[in-house]
Amino acid sequence: MSRKPFQRLTEADRRRGLLDATLDCIGAHGLSGASARRIALHAGVTAGLIRHHFGTMDELVRCAYRHLMDQLTGEALLASQAGRGSPEQALAQFVAANVMGPNISARKVALWATFIGRVGRAPGYSEIHRDSYRDFLELLERLIHPVRAAYALPADPDTCRDLSIALNGLIDGLWLEGSLGHGLYHADRLPRVALSAAEGVLRLPDHSLLQHLPDGPMAQN
Amino acid sequence: MSRKPFQRLTEADRRRGLLDATLDCIGAHGLSGASARRIALHAGVTAGLIRHHFGTMDELVRCAYRHLMDQLTGEALLASQAGRGSPEQALAQFVAANVMGPNISARKVALWATFIGRVGRAPGYSEIHRDSYRDFLELLERLIHPVRAAYALPADPDTCRDLSIALNGLIDGLWLEGSLGHGLYHADRLPRVALSAAEGVLRLPDHSLLQHLPDGPMAQN
DNA sequence: AATACTGTTATACATTCGTGCAACAATTGG
DNA sequence: CCAATTGTTGCACGAATGTATAACAGTATT
Numbered sequence: 001m002s003r004k005p006f007q008r009l010t011e012a013d014r015r016r017g018l019l020d021a022t023l024d025c026i027g028a029h030g031l032s033g034a035s036a037r038r039i040a041l042h043a044g045v046t047a048g049l050i051r052h053h054f055g056t057m058d059e060l061v062r063c064a065y066r067h068l069m070d071q072l073t074g075e076a077l078l079a080s081q082a083g084r085g086s087p088e089q090a091l092a093q094f095v096a097a098n099v100m101g102p103n104i105s106a107r108k109v110a111l112w113a114t115f116i117g118r119v120g121r122a123p124g125y126s127e128i129h130r131d132s133y134r135d136f137l138e139l140l141e142r143l144i145h146p147v148r149a150a151y152a153l154p155a156d157p158d159t160c161r162d163l164s165i166a167l168n169g170l171i172d173g174l175w176l177e178g179s180l181g182h183g184l185y186h187a188d189r190l191p192r193v194a195l196s197a198a199e200g201v202l203r204l205p206d207h208s209l210l211q212h213l214p215d216g217p218m219a220q221n
Numbered sequence: 222m223s224r225k226p227f228q229r230l231t232e233a234d235r236r237r238g239l240l241d242a243t244l245d246c247i248g249a250h251g252l253s254g255a256s257a258r259r260i261a262l263h264a265g266v267t268a269g270l271i272r273h274h275f276g277t278m279d280e281l282v283r284c285a286y287r288h289l290m291d292q293l294t295g296e297a298l299l300a301s302q303a304g305r306g307s308p309e310q311a312l313a314q315f316v317a318a319n320v321m322g323p324n325i326s327a328r329k330v331a332l333w334a335t336f337i338g339r340v341g342r343a344p345g346y347s348e349i350h351r352d353s354y355r356d357f358l359e360l361l362e363r364l365i366h367p368v369r370a371a372y373a374l375p376a377d378p379d380t381c382r383d384l385s386i387a388l389n390g391l392i393d394g395l396w397l398e399g400s401l402g403h404g405l406y407h408a409d410r411l412p413r414v415a416l417s418a419a420e421g422v423l424r425l426p427d428h429s430l431l432q433h434l435p436d437g438p439m440a441q442n
Numbered sequence: 443a444a445t446a447c448t449g450t451t452a453t454a455c456a457t458t459c460g461t462g463c464a465a466c467a468a469t470t471g472g
Numbered sequence: 473c474c475a476a477t478t479g480t481t482g483c484a485c486g487a488a489t490g491t492a493t494a495a496c497a498g499t500a501t502t
Contacts, residue, residue: 008468008479030339032253036460046481051461053479106341114338118251119401120327130403137405162410166391166418169398173390180340182351184358189383197387200421229449229498256489267451272491274449 006045015053015063017043022064027107031061031114062124065115069132072112075103076136080143083212087146088204092212094143095198098171099178099190100214109179140164140171144202151204166201170194191215227266236274236284238264243285248328252282252335283345286336290353293333296324297357301364304433308367309425313433315364316419319392320399320411321435330400361385361392365423372425387422391415412436 009017021043025034036057040047054060079097083090097103119125141164148155148163171194178190195209230238242264246255257278261268275281300318304311318324340346362385369376369384392415399411416430 003466003481006468006480011479014479028342030252030342035458037458048461048463048482049480057460110338110340110342113334113340116397116401117331117333117335117338119331119334121249121251121331126403129401130405133398133401133403134405161406162414162417165398165406165410166395166414169394169415170387170391170418170422171394172397173392173394174387176337176393177354177386177390180337180350180354182347182354184351184355185382185386189386193383193387194390196383197391197422200424201391201418203421224451224496227450227498232449235449257491258489268490269452269493270450278490 004046011053014045014049016067018045018050018053018060019064019067022060023068023111026061026064026114027111031118034061058122058124062128065125066128068108068111068115069128072103072108073132073135073139077139079103080139086212087143087150088208089212091143091147091198092195092209093214094140095167095171095194095209096191096214099174099187099194103175104178104187104190106179106181109176113176137164137168140168147204148202151208153203163202167198170197170201225267232274235266235270237288239266239271239274239281240285240288243281244289244332247282247285247335248332252339255282279343279345283349286339286346287349289329289332289336290349293324293329294353294356294360298360300324301360307433308364308371309429310433312364312368312419313416313430314435315361316388316392316415316430317412317435320395320408320415324396325399325408325411327400327402330397334397358382358385358389361389368425369423372429374424384423388419391418391422 018039021039022034025039025042029038036047036050039060040050050057050060054063076094076098080090080094082097083093115125116129119129141160144163144167145155145160148160174190174194178187181187191213192210195213196206198204199206199209239260242260243255246260246263250259257268257271260281261271264270271278271281275284297315297319301311301315303318304314336346337350340350362381365384365388366376366381369381395411395415399408402408412434413431416434417427419425420427420430
């Protein structure tokens, strides 16, 4: 019997590989199906490595949760920076980006939901959720404030906070339902629905956000 | 050795008991922790009964998912019927009820999220999600239409459908974040935030929904 | 009160789980 | 080019899992 040949990686690389494999396994088979052996097989290593790098299985899964949320908020931040022009454009592109590909993703929403199901039930998950939620909320506030000010609407911190909470709920809910992809309507409707609803939530004039719809407003209504 | 004394129940009663125990176990310990033995212990029976009534473990969990969604939409329907007065009042009470106790519940959101994590990944879950989502959407459309008409706003089916999609996203997102209860803001803010945002989404005059806030508007703003 | 029916218990079994641990080998520093 | 380090493998172990199945006992019928 000969041993499997292997390659020594840096701790960061090996950890990232194991975290990605963990997310893949959880996405495909759920938390129950993400066993140490399956994750290790998917990552091309053996199960003992998990103990070596993460100590316990719980710790690996918690780290995978944080890894996922870092990816999601990182992409959201990137989308917000793509809107180079007016504050309205930045906000519009950010909102739209959250209800279009690649953010609309069955894999991502399955992962997100699986972890959310553990928040408040298993130790450590609440902190990760709170941190990532706060990041998202603050990002949204910084996008909303200049737009409200540009239209001479009240933009004090309390008002902007409430508006961020509402808009965050709207984005989360639409991202969720769009990603789950029941066949009840076509996902193409979502960007327009989201932008129009966002205009209403923020009390902006009609089409102030819709006109910045990234794909171009080739549809008339 | 003496056997455990037991009681024969009707099939409906026994199934309901097992389904409730399943939801309790999933809520407390996650899908991975909801083993046949633990569920049976919690229901006061032995594990063999699960096979007798549900055949397989997968089938039990799927039935528990449907059981949960039936409960949730049942409560939502009840809340919508509590608003006896104007269409605005019915809609306002429905929206508010979804971001207040008892609908705001850490247990319920954990269960919901756990199941959502399996939609599209395991067989049978997508259908349950689609059915319950459609029910909720249609309920919302029936509440929105008369309100839009009362304010002489366009209320054609297509418009109402888009508004329902947006409002459903808003409600879902706020219910979710409120139920998860990160300590970033007090959940008391949610009903006002939700109603004000709903007014914007539906393009209703300010305070047209807020004035029907169930707890009474003792706060001035 | 005896009988039949079947809901329920109890046990068995193969499988998979997390993880502890010793041996090995890829890499690095001298 | 050799030796030390440690990332990695491979295996063992007890516990827990889903489910098959036989024996039992509550319940209803007569």
